[in-house]
Amino acid sequence: MANSRLILSAFVLMGAASLLSSCSAGGENPGYEFAPNMYHGFGYEPLAQLADEPNKINPHGMNMREPVKGTVARGQADFAKYALPVSNEGYEASAAFRNPLPASAANIAEGQTLYNINCTPCHGDKGLGDGTIVAAGKFPPPPSYDSDRIKTTPDGKMFYSIRYGKNLMGAYGTTLTPEQIWKVVHYIRTVSGPYKGTATASK
Numbered sequence: 001m002a003n004s005r006l007i008l009s010a011f012v013l014m015g016a017a018s019l020l021s022s023c024s025a026g027g028e029n030p031g032y033e034f035a036p037n038m039y040h041g042f043g044y045e046p047l048a049q050l051a052d053e054p055n056k057i058n059p060h061g062m063n064m065r066e067p068v069k070g071t072v073a074r075g076q077a078d079f080a081k082y083a084l085p086v087s088n089e090g091y092e093a094s095a096a097f098r099n100p101l102p103a104s105a106a107n108i109a110e111g112q113t114l115y116n117i118n119c120t121p122c123h124g125d126k127g128l129g130d131g132t133i134v135a136a137g138k139f140p141p142p143p144s145y146d147s148d149r150i151k152t153t154p155d156g157k158m159f160y161s162i163r164y165g166k167n168l169m170g171a172y173g174t175t176l177t178p179e180q181i182w183k184v185v186h187y188i189r190t191v192s193g194p195y196k197g198t199a200t201a202s203k
């Protein structure tokens with residue numbers, strides 16, 4: 001009697017184990033969600049988008065709404081005039097922009113911090129185009145800031161390229177504010193060209 005009860009409970013345990021293991025994640029299968037509402041709230045989350053639950057109210061099924069056309073982010077009104085169309089014409093027109101910020105030590109220092117965080121993997125510590133992913137052979141080398149090409153690139157075009165991207169280089173307009181980009185341009189001027197080594201950068 002005691003034996004058969006033992007065998008029975010062994011079977012029950014084995015059954016439970018095999019049931020549980022069939023729910024576990026593996027490969028493409030993310031496993032079974034026991035309490036899906038803990039992961040997928042009932043409310044629309046502005047910063048999350050579930051592919052299988054499109055928003056039924058907003059355009060394009062998106063939870064986040066696009067900003068109204070012509071909207072300027074808070075604190076950036078002074079920089080709205082630097083918006084140009086993303087085209088060859090826009091790039092050429094950007095040459096007329098002058099860096100609106102003073103080349104103060106504080107601005108250059110912040111530009112350097114932002115450069116170190118965002119740009120060194122490709123452009124390298126000193127802007128020579130020898131960053132870590134370039135050295136590892138994963139990305140073609142960008143032009144050195146010490147080259148004639150970059151020395152003669154106007155500040156405005158640098159601003160434009162950093163904001164909207166250029167060929168293989170991605171756009172930083174969503175990562176850096178226009179103000180931050182101008183600070184980075186000041187910093188680049190202290191490692192590139194006639195202002196090299198000076199703490200008082202561009203014109």
Ligand code: HEC
Nearest residue numbers: 118119122142143153157158161162166167168169172184
């Ligand atoms: C993934 C690699 C990569 C990263 C990261 C990167 N760049 Fe570049 N950058 C490039 C390449 C490649 C070019 C050359 C683009 C071309 O002219 O074809 C370039 C070009 C440039 C130019 C010259 C633009 C012009 O108008 O000729 C500037 C200035 C520049 N980068 C600044 C930056 C700054 C500032 C950052 C960080 C905010 C940055 N880059 C991040 C790869 C990168």
